[in-house]
Structure formats: C-alpha cells, structure tokens
Amino acid sequence: MRAVRMTAPGVLELTEVPTPEAGPGEVLLRVGAVGACHSDLHILDAAAGMFPTPITLGHEIAGTVETAGPGVEGWSSGDRAAVYGIIGCGRCRACLRGEENRCRVTPVGGIGLSRDGGLAEYVVVPASRLLHVGDMDLTQAAPLTDAGLTPYHAVELARPRLRPGTTCVVIGIGGLGHMAVQILLATTAVRIVAVDTSVAALDLAGRLGAHHVVQAGPDAVEKIRDLVGPPPDGADVVLDFVGAQPTLDTARQVVATGGQLLLVGLAGGTLPVRPVADEPPTVPLETDVVVPFWGTRAELHEVVALARDGRLHADVQTFPLAEAPEAYEALRRGDIHGRAVIVP
Ligand SMILES: [Zn+2]
Numbered sequence: 001m002r003a004v005r006m007t008a009p010g011v012l013e014l015t016e017v018p019t020p021e022a023g024p025g026e027v028l029l030r031v032g033a034v035g036a037c038h039s040d041l042h043i044l045d046a047a048a049g050m051f052p053t054p055i056t057l058g059h060e061i062a063g064t065v066e067t068a069g070p071g072v073e074g075w076s077s078g079d080r081a082a083v084y085g086i087i088g089c090g091r092c093r094a095c096l097r098g099e100e101n102r103c104r105v106t107p108v109g110g111i112g113l114s115r116d117g118g119l120a121e122y123v124v125v126p127a128s129r130l131l132h133v134g135d136m137d138l139t140q141a142a143p144l145t146d147a148g149l150t151p152y153h154a155v156e157l158a159r160p161r162l163r164p165g166t167t168c169v170v171i172g173i174g175g176l177g178h179m180a181v182q183i184l185l186a187t188t189a190v191r192i193v194a195v196d197t198s199v200a201a202l203d204l205a206g207r208l209g210a211h212h213v214v215q216a217g218p219d220a221v222e223k224i225r226d227l228v229g230p231p232p233d234g235a236d237v238v239l240d241f242v243g244a245q246p247t248l249d250t251a252r253q254v255v256a257t258g259g260q261l262l263l264v265g266l267a268g269g270t271l272p273v274r275p276v277a278d279e280p281p282t283v284p285l286e287t288d289v290v291v292p293f294w295g296t297r298a299e300l301h302e303v304v305a306l307a308r309d310g311r312l313h314a315d316v317q318t319f320p321l322a323e324a325p326e327a328y329e330a331l332r333r334g335d336i337h338g339r340a341v342i343v344p
C-alpha cells in the first residue's frame, strides 16, 4: 500500500509498504481521511531520536473497518469510525481516570506519534480507540479527533469561567481555532473575540459567529482592550492556538486579573511568569496558566455528538495522498484555511 512516511528527521515522502495486519484486539481500518496537523510539522522538525523513524505520520484519522483482529467485539467490516489517537499506558493514575492525555508513563504515545499513523491507505489501530460516526462524511469526522477534540478539551478546562456575560479571546483561527469558535457558541454563552493575522481567517470567524474580530498586529492589544477592558480588567479566558512569541505576548496583556490563559499552540514562544507586583505584570495576579494537551475519549464522544447534531463543522481543504508533502508545505507557509485533510 502507499504510505506517507517520515523516513528520517525532516524527510516526508510517499513510499510503498506492506499492508499491515490487525493483531489481537486491533482493527485494520481503510483510511477515509486524515487531517494535516501543525504538530506533524513539529514532529518533522524535532531532533533525531525524539520520534521513531521510519514512521507513517497522521494522527487525525477517520475510516472504514476492513477487518477486525482476534478478540475484537463490537466492530465489523464496513463500520465507519473516528480514531482517538492517544494510546496511554492504561495503568497509571491518569489513564485509570480516563485522562490518557495526561498519561504519566507514555506522554506522547499515540497513532502517528509512537506507531504508524493514518497517512496511508490502511492503518492498524486498537479497537478501543474507535468511535462510531454513522454516515458522517469522513473528511468531516477526521478533523474532529484533534482539531475538534483539542479545543473542546481546552474549553472544558476553562468552562467554570465561561459564564454568561464573560469574554473569551481566541487567538489563531486555523484548524483548531475555527472549531473553538463553534464549540464556544454551541456550549457557552460567552462573547467571542477572534484574533488572527489573516483577513480570510477573520472572515471565517465572523461567518461562524464570533462577536468581534481583531487583526493581529502592533495595535492588537489596544484593540482587544477596547473590547474587553483595560488592566486589571480584561478577557476572562484567552485561548492561544498559535503559541508564538507575539501571540503569547498579546495573550498575557489582554487576560483579566483572575482570568485563565490556555496555551494550546506549539509555535515555540515563551511565556514569562514573574510573581512580583511590578508594572506592567508579566501575567496578571490570580491568573491561571494552563497547557492543555489533546483530550479524552469521553470528550471525543461529545465532540462527535456536536458534529452529528450539526453544531460543529470543519472547513476543509482536501488533498490526495500523493500531495500530502505539498499540503504540509502549504500549512507551513500559512496557506491553509481551516483544516487540510488528506484523502488516500
Ligand atoms: Zn495534531
């Protein structure tokens, strides 16, 4: 079968590999769609040894069951599924609570991370990772598993503060951010301020229902403060889906005293935290800083439910498998709007 693999650090190429077979408790899935994630670029850019090579990338997967391995119950040929990508150890304190995204043994274990992923015609996954998606378009189902789940989990962590009348600033209206706007609208009554450098991304945020849009730039902090109030007031919650230095600097300057700052994006910025009462503070007093990672299987169930109810829809740009390397280059250049989805 064809597979797009990281054959060495930084090298992504279309290769031919044997079709894998499902072992006990596993399922062979015919891949219907797989999302191209910024994290894949971080995996490609990571130092040698951080991730195994060669490895088939792709951790945002939906497909159709081809064959079920020995001992698998509840799944048979033709069933359509979304894949929960994390594979925790299953035994630690966090995994026992269903928080595999907080596993204390295998912190980056997962499909397309520590074993072969979905950028291929077929992928083998543990049956326990599958969720039924019914007749949902698989190009819609795939992005739910990360671009939908990750912001859903972040919103879930912030939910106690997302009360009616509060304000949430969403920075970065890309694959995750455009889902975050919809999740906030579907599950809270907050006022949403969307921030991005791209006018097209802000147009998308506006169409989806964001209450205010602000173009990122030198005056973005002042523009956001005009909407959320100047310090010590500010946004109750800030979700940064970029994590670059300019976005983190914006985030900490617009979050309210006692607010919550969630750093989701992995773009390599640094957030200074200095607990002294000087002016201006690095982070306002009583502010929580949270670094969410992906989400839980239970949360993915809820994300799929939102999508099946028509409340969550991914804006997708599709590419054939052979063009996956080009799709990642477009993602790196910032030329993807919404989510890039590869269709093998
Ligand atoms: Zn991802």
Ligand SMILES: [Zn+2]
Pocket (backbone or CB within 6 Å): 088, 089, 090, 091, 092, 093, 094, 095, 096, 100, 102, 103, 104, 105, 106
């Ligand atoms: Zn664990």
